[in-house]
Amino acid sequence: MSKILFIWELGSGLGHLTNLRLPIECALNLGHDVFLAARELHRVKDVFKNKPIKYIQTPLRYQGESSTNELLSYSNLLETQSFNNEVELGIQLEAWNFIFDSITPDLVIFEHSPKALIAAKCYQFKKVILGTGFFIPPETKKDTDIFTIFPTTQKTSTVYLKLLEDDRRVLSLINNALATYSTIRLSKVSDIYSGVDDYYFLGYPFLDHFGGREGISYLGSDTIKSKNIPIWPKGKGKKVFAYIPYSSEFEGLLYSLKVSNNCVLIYGASISTELKARYTSENISFITNIVDVDSIADTADWVINQGGFSLVTHFLKKGIPQLIIPQHQESLFFSMKVNALGGCILTTAGKATYINEIRDMNSKGSLKENSLRAKDLCASYKTPDLRDFYTESIKSLLN
Numbered sequence: 001m002s003k004i005l006f007i008w009e010l011g012s013g014l015g016h017l018t019n020l021r022l023p024i025e026c027a028l029n030l031g032h033d034v035f036l037a038a039r040e041l042h043r044v045k046d047v048f049k050n051k052p053i054k055y056i057q058t059p060l061r062y063q064g065e066s067s068t069n070e071l072l073s074y075s076n077l078l079e080t081q082s083f084n085n086e087v088e089l090g091i092q093l094e095a096w097n098f099i100f101d102s103i104t105p106d107l108v109i110f111e112h113s114p115k116a117l118i119a120a121k122c123y124q125f126k127k128v129i130l131g132t133g134f135f136i137p138p139e140t141k142k143d144t145d146i147f148t149i150f151p152t153t154q155k156t157s158t159v160y161l162k163l164l165e166d167d168r169r170v171l172s173l174i175n176n177a178l179a180t181y182s183t184i185r186l187s188k189v190s191d192i193y194s195g196v197d198d199y200y201f202l203g204y205p206f207l208d209h210f211g212g213r214e215g216i217s218y219l220g221s222d223t224i225k226s227k228n229i230p231i232w233p234k235g236k237g238k239k240v241f242a243y244i245p246y247s248s249e250f251e252g253l254l255y256s257l258k259v260s261n262n263c264v265l266i267y268g269a270s271i272s273t274e275l276k277a278r279y280t281s282e283n284i285s286f287i288t289n290i291v292d293v294d295s296i297a298d299t300a301d302w303v304i305n306q307g308g309f310s311l312v313t314h315f316l317k318k319g320i321p322q323l324i325i326p327q328h329q330e331s332l333f334f335s336m337k338v339n340a341l342g343g344c345i346l347t348t349a350g351k352a353t354y355i356n357e358i359r360d361m362n363s364k365g366s367l368k369e370n371s372l373r374a375k376d377l378c379a380s381y382k383t384p385d386l387r388d389f390y391t392e393s394i395k396s397l398l399n
Helices: 014-029 041-048 074-081 086-103 114-120 157-178 189-193 251-258 273-279 293-299 309-318 329-340 355-363 365-380 386-398
Strands: 003-008 033-038 054-057 107-111 126-131 198-201 239-243 263-267 284-287 302-305 322-324 344-346
Touching (some): 003 086, 014 033, 014 041, 014 107, 014 126, 014 386, 033 041, 041 054, 074 157, 157 189, 239 251, 251 273, 251 284, 302 309, 309 329, 322 329, 329 344, 344 355, 344 365
Parallel strands (some): 003 107, 126 198, 239 263, 322 344
16 A cells, blocks of 8 residues: 545635546555645535545645736746745745655645645655646746746737746745755746656647647546536526636626526525525526536536636536636636637626626527537547546556
8 A cells, every 4th residue: 555645735616626536536446545635625525525535734825915916927826826925935845845754655646736846856756747737837948938928918028028037036936945945946937847757637738728738648627526416496498507606706697697587507605695595586596515517518508607627628528508707817718718619608707797698698509509519529539538547547656
């Protein structure tokens, strides 16, 4: 029996845990001792139920002010999320050292965990990075290359010089934090993601946030499994499933759905009791438990979501039109790739009304036609059986 540590360090929501579900199940089935260091421990039972996993809280940062207001590159993202305080970063790296020393893992699988990856460079255990293209950013080849300019960034000489300086600032902060306990230094920021034994690229090349990459075998996707069958409201109209777990800016959407006369089932764990009472009707029902997404795909005419990889990809593979309202940079870039296939409408959060978007979702036949083409495109890309893949890969890594 070996010890395998899975880590999810940054981000929020069930998508990160969903990405780890199958490899964790495979590791358990192989008889290994499994540890999961998770950012949001209150969500782990939603995915893993009562599986024999030892849970650990990841080191969390103080939510202070970021030193950058613009997200133009990957260094900007890292700076906003964690890499803006040298002392704090150094303490978090030492906290990861304590976790590694305490567990003494044989294999560590990282999902959106850049600080843990930096700390792990001092250790000889096997390392794998798992995630979508966004969480495995492209490596920079030269010191003068910007670490992953975002697709929405204007590429001017002024912006280039700013981003080059941003990269240097983040690199200096990382190396200064490392210097408190190690002789290891990074030569460029993208080195965070180098020097591992393998990468598990989720998704498809045509959906990679930063473009399909040569020599990479993409693994497709997995979804949360649930035995909860959706119970639709009794109202008439098109069946619409809405997954809006982050709902602080969605009253305009709730109002628009209420007046649309569609039959709407809404998963919104953070929607207030007051809002649910105001908008519950014969046409609208709210649920707080995860339902079976295959059943949703079999019965819904179209769906609403916030651009999360697992859910969007699942409905894409089923040929279901989607109204996507991204909440974060990662979900925006992913949604832009999906939108290019023509099977969705992409809009923004916080609008006073979504009546026009809902009308188009109900009436535009081209959305369904393009969704079915996207379904065929996903089916044409050969991906492995994920359970078999993870099982054999773990065996090989620990051999």
